[in-house]
Amino acid sequence: MPDPTTPILTADGTPLKAKLAQTTRQLKWKAFLLTLPLVLFVVITFVLPIGQMLYRSVHNPAGSNVVPQFAEFIQEWDGQGLPDDKYVESFVKDLAVARKNREIGKTVGNLATRVNYEMPGSRSLITSTARKAAKITEGPYLDALIKINKKWENPAIWLTLQRVSKDYTLAFYLAATDMKYDETGKIVQADDLYQIYIPILLKTLWLSAVITVLCFILAYPVSYLLSTLPLRTSNLLMILVLLPFWTSLLVRTTAWIAMLQTEGIINDALVFLGAIDDDGRIQMIYNQTGTIISMVHILLPFMILPLFSVMKTIPPSYMRAAKSMGASTFYSFRRVYFPQTIPGIAAGTLLVFILAIGYYITPALVGGNDGLLISNLIADHIKKTLNWSLGAALGTILLVVVMVFYWIYNKLVGVDNLKFG
Amino acid sequence: MSNTTGAAVRFEKVQKSYDGEVMVVKDLNLDIAPGEFLTMLGPSGSGKSTCLMMLAGFEPATNGEIYLNDKAINSVPPNKRGIGMVFQNYALFPHMSVAENLAFPLKVRGISSKDIDEKVKHTLDLVELGAFGNRRPAQLSGGQQQRVAVARALVFEPELILMDEPLGALDKQLREQMQYEIKHIHERLGVTVVYVTHDQTEALTMSDRVAVFEDGIIQQLSPPDELYESPQNSFVAQFIGENNKLSGKVTTLDGNVCDVLLDDGTHVKSEAVNVSAVGDRTTISLRPERVEVDPQSPMDNNLKGKISEILYLGDHLRIVMEVAGNKEFIAKIRNRGETRPFAKDQVVTVSWAASDCKALDPVS
Incomplete structure (x- = not known):
């Protein structure tokens, strides 16, 4: 046993640790230089703007x-x-x-x-x-x-x-959380009529949760099917899943308008089949329903892909093993298959939920007044009212909410448990 | 009639096709006795794994009937068959500890948790993993995982255990060790084991009987020694162990002795196994270790051979030579410590007894 207090020396007498650091330094530099363009890109296009936004939300000179x-x-x-x-x-x-x-x-x-x-x-x-x-x-x-x-x-x-x-002021955060200074300078709740942002934020969270759950319900069986089919068939079906990615988001959203509007395909078909009267056409767009339907469609691949990639790694022998030990199909699924898909579920739901919270174009096009999300209000303040500080404060609140969800998620599932592919 | 055979497993005229064009298993008839260790041996695609999957219930038989303890099980789902199974890659549930894995089949059966703990502990002790109950499968070595898989198949005390190439993922040394362990567990518990492998060593060392599969048909069903000593056809002879092939034509046939005229004009006396008439083409099969090189007295067959290569393998010498037109004729000479003055290009006499070579069906 070498004495732990005396440093180990290399053949030429330098301490081993120093020598090791010396030889690895060059490698580390090389690695750093390779990532440098990306680091700069991210700093310039992401970190600085976000920092500026945070700053602007409290700084108004x-x-x-x-x-x-x-x-x-x-x-x-x-x-x-x-x-x-x-x-x-x-x-x-x-x-x-x-x-x-x-x-x-x-x-x-x-x-x-x-x-x-x-x-x-x-x-x-x-x-x-x-x-x-x-x-x-x-x-x-x-x-x-x-x-x-x-x-x-x-x-x-x-x-x-x-x-x-x-x-430096908190006024914009107060405004963003539906509060204000009263006549004597105290912070109070804004009048009911001016309660705008908190209800929209809550609605955004609620709709995102609904969209996430719907995506999960639709994606789970599809992913399972994709992961169990022979490679040729599953590749073909996979292309169908990925097809929306190759189409512009705007095109997909406007396609939903054509489908869902009162004079649209679905209503026409229902009237033709006699399921509804001509005056009883269903309002499916320019409201929450429109936002939910089209966003579920647009975000579905983000749920399918992580689920599929996780299910792909679960060999069929697990289910067989469970059955050979006497478990029914449902019991095997619940106790053996489902728990192993949790990393994929976690990744998919997190991805869809966070994307949905910040979604902008689709609710703007099909949401009407009812289906607007918080990001639409942020865009309004940045583009129309030009109250950038308020937009920045709302954006920061949204960022914090997302990070809080991420934190809760990490506590529940563990981020290292996520599997995107 | 099939109700009284007393067989643990009985395949009766079982056929299987996946696509309606190719028959993967052709007319399988097989009885497996209670407590027997039967190995299904064959190259990949020979139908052996399909037979196992049909027995386990994961693949339906296209035709025919499978009996378990004289009960037809074709319509019984896999979870009602009560068969223990060890999978190729163990299929240990990664999200459960070793003990939970073992408890799984017991929980399904609604056994009280006190009994479960007891059985799990007992079975883990059996495979010498008593201290590993709380580990996750991923924290175990390949050999330990293998033993957990065996333990999980045993823990609910099935009468029949199926093993699908269970040692395929292990390295050579561990594989040999596990062969003995599985063999010993089988001997101690007396369960019936159906074991599928493509490794002939595994088949020979562990089994009571070996069924050699090829092309969806059992080519031979025999105890290991018989399989090696008296192969019934050329496929079995070549698949099991090493084998020298000599092709020729039967000139005389007298009971189970025949005389074969090899293609280069030499005559060989041979045991007739799979030839039916004088004039038939045949392939003679001869084990390399039964060949004597330059024997002291002549034997039934004495041919000339020209050495082309000598390999020293420690316990034996392996001499490759040309004999009767076969350029890859091999003789294994046991290392007895004598000096063997063999050299390349040397011409030697190769001799063997007529009973050591078998005249089988011809192969090209």
Whole structure:
């Protein structure tokens, strides 16, 4: 036995560990260099944008961009009643300067929009005041503002201005979770009418779960059939499963419109067969049903493939062995076959569920109002309302939800138990 | 009539075809006695595995009837046949521990958990794996997995156990060891075993009787020694052990002795096994270890041979030579410690007794 405290030496006297590190270093470098293009690609196209999104959801510098001196100064205010005139003075002066600014992100409009997010209806207050700000040359400034618009008498607007003057804010997360600051600056639940995002998020989770379960029910027997058929037949059927991948997503989704709409093939067939009246045509699209049907179809291959690849590795001798020991077909399936397919089920359901949570195009096309998912709202904020911070906050919440599900999943199934192929 | 045979297993005129064109098993008739160790031996595609699958119930017989303890079982599903089975790749359930694997057939039978524990432990001890009950099959070596598979087939005490090439996945040394273990378990428990293999050594060492399959037909059904010593046809002679072939024509036939004129003009005296008339083509089969090279006194047959290759194998010398037109005539000379002054291209006398060579059906 060599003494464990003295290091083992190689023939030329260097310690073995050092020598080993030296010889493997080159290999490690080579491996790193080989992956470098991909690492860079992922960093530039994925990590940085995601990071930017996370940042944007809490960082909105409208206040400090538009009214920089006021933004800094107002933080000293204690927030009681109306602010002292010195704060108002700096606001008026900053506003007068900002009115001439045409730089993107630093216009009065930016501030007005930002304030309007938190106090709906106050956009014109800011813009109209800004137009007249240059004419106010001496105090008391607050009275001058109130003369322009009565709303400046409301302490809430000043509290809001103080809040939006901070670069970092939770306001968008509050909005994304249907909460808001009340008049005194406390965080409260938004009015029932404005409860939008949480219900949509819950609906998204629910629909994704329904879609996942339906995919599983449809995919399991198909995968079993594919894995047991002779190779030639199963290859042919496999092509049918993969065929949708070769067709554009848009084409597949619009095909469902042709199938499901009230004047569509299915309704026509049902009317022709006399199953329903001409006025009793079933609404199967532009609602949740449409979203579920077309998404199940589109996501089905993602369930079949992992299930198939796992079932393929289960030799028929297991079922035979179980039967030879006296177990009925059902018992053998339940105790022997099914448990061995769990890695495939886990992979398939996780894949379909996570894809469904973030799905965008299909619900946008066939979902109507009822079948919209959270990602459609995110897209709305990014493309239409241009409230990127709110879109980013929603996106971040979605990311966190997915990660929480992944974590729960890992606890239940174990990620190393997943088998995609 | 078939109700009173007392056979553990009886195949009666069993035929099997998968595609309706090729007959995989042609007219199989076979009785297996209780407690017998019967091996179905044959090359792949000979129908032996199909017979086993029909017996286990995984493949229906296309025609004919299979009896288990004199009861027809064609319509009995596999899980009602009560036959233990050891599969080629063991088919141990990977998601269950060794003990759970063994408990499986007992649970199915609704045995109380106390009895299950007892039986599982007893059976694991039998295969010397008492300490491995909590392991997963993947944590065991190939030989241990093999023993678990045997134990699982034994644990519910079936009267009949089927083994489908159970040692195929093991290396040579382990395979030999397992042959003895399975043999000993069979002797101790007295169960009937039907064993399928393509390995003739396994068949010869373990079996009470061997059924040699080829082309869907049992070519010969005999105890191992008889199979080796007196093959009934050329296929069996060549499939079991090594074999020298000499082709010729029968010139005289007298009871079970005949004289064969080889194609190069030499005469050989031989035992007539599978020839029917003078003038028939025949192939003479002769075991290499029955050949004497340069014997001290002449024997029934004495031919000239020209050595082309000498291989030293430790316990014996293997001499390849040309005899009567056969360029791959082999003689095995036991290593008795004498110096053997054989050399390449040397011409020697090769002799053997007439009873050691068998005149069988001709092969081209």
